Amino acid sequence: MDWDKLRVFHAVADAGSLTHAGDNIHLSQSAVSRQIRALEESLNTILFHRHARGLILTEQGELLFDATKSMSKRLEAASARIRDSEDEVFGELRVTTTMGFGSLWLAPRLSTLFLEYPDLNIDLMLGERVLDLPMREADVAIRMKEPSQADLVRKRLMSVQLCLYANKAYVQKNKVPKTLSELRTHRVIFQNVSSEQVAAGETLVKELLSYDLKKVLTVNNYFGVLQAVRFGLGIGVLPDYVAIDNPELVRILPEFASNVVPIFLAYPEELRQSKRIAAFRDFVVNEIMIQRKKARSILG
Numbered sequence: 001m002d003w004d005k006l007r008v009f010h011a012v013a014d015a016g017s018l019t020h021a022g023d024n025i026h027l028s029q030s031a032v033s034r035q036i037r038a039l040e041e042s043l044n045t046i047l048f049h050r051h052a053r054g055l056i057l058t059e060q061g062e063l064l065f066d067a068t069k070s071m072s073k074r075l076e077a078a079s080a081r082i083r084d085s086e087d088e089v090f091g092e093l094r095v096t097t098t099m100g101f102g103s104l105w106l107a108p109r110l111s112t113l114f115l116e117y118p119d120l121n122i123d124l125m126l127g128e129r130v131l132d133l134p135m136r137e138a139d140v141a142i143r144m145k146e147p148s149q150a151d152l153v154r155k156r157l158m159s160v161q162l163c164l165y166a167n168k169a170y171v172q173k174n175k176v177p178k179t180l181s182e183l184r185t186h187r188v189i190f191q192n193v194s195s196e197q198v199a200a201g202e203t204l205v206k207e208l209l210s211y212d213l214k215k216v217l218t219v220n221n222y223f224g225v226l227q228a229v230r231f232g233l234g235i236g237v238l239p240d241y242v243a244i245d246n247p248e249l250v251r252i253l254p255e256f257a258s259n260v261v262p263i264f265l266a267y268p269e270e271l272r273q274s275k276r277i278a279a280f281r282d283f284v285v286n287e288i289m290i291q292r293k294k295a296r297s298i299l300g
Contacts, residue, residue: 073136089117092122093120104242141265144262154266161260162240166235168250189216190216190236192220193205198261
């Protein structure tokens with residue numbers, strides 16, 4: 001099968017349009033159309049349904065697209081390994097983690113990484129869906145549980161608990177609750193149980209709701225919860241690492257916390273020698289050490 005035609009087919013299937021595919025691979029629309037027509041003739045099948053809104057893969061086209069996606073991922077992996085044989089740390093590194101950890105902990109610290117490696121570009125993908133690292137949906141992941149796949153290198157970074165916080169101004173103006181039942185007189189802010197989140201967080205929120213809270217504010221991510229707490233809207237459920245970076249936060253009901261959530265860094269075995277990943281891993285580990293020292297100094 002002709003590699004050039006497969007490359008063009010993959011671009012068209014990915015873009016859903018001859019024009020857009022041509023722009024992406026620097027070919028004219030007519031040249032792309034000829035390549036697709038020739039591929040269909042060689043396979044004696046129709047790969048696309050033509051519609052006014054664009055192109056839709058046929059069943060046979062879907063089968064071929066699955067194959068070219070796998071090929072593309074393997075080529076990307078090979079390319080990454082070749083690039084990583086150099087001494088310099090440069091190019092793109094695709095990092096996946098949760099919305100909360102990525103927006104509240106990781107993103108604010110990336111300037112330190114860029115100062116040391118100015119030619120490194122980070123594609124930060126935030127979301128709760130676990131991306132497939134061996135299939136190269138991302139290069140490295142920071143996950144809220146230990147990865148189950150055997151072909152991943154993994155390192156436990158730290159542990160997190162979800163706790164209750166309010167800002168200092170709120171505490172000065174309002175009577176601090178001494179028991180969970182006294183939370184009924186406060187607005188409690190938390191991530192909605194219908195939102196994707198770690199099991200420990202969902203369990204803690206369900207326990208809070210069992211106290212028949214009268215005033216609540218639900219948000220679909222911890223960044224929103226933090227902003228609401230910082231601006232004095234009430235008492236919020238937040239991961240404990242945010243308190244170290246936000247000294248205006250005060251822990252409420254210190255005995256109340258979620259189960260411990262382990263945080264792991266993971267990447268494919270084939271990228272074990274990657275200098276980009278090594279640079280990112282060392283940066284994260286160093287930032288955690290700095291945070292721990294800061295936490296010890298705050299605690300006295």
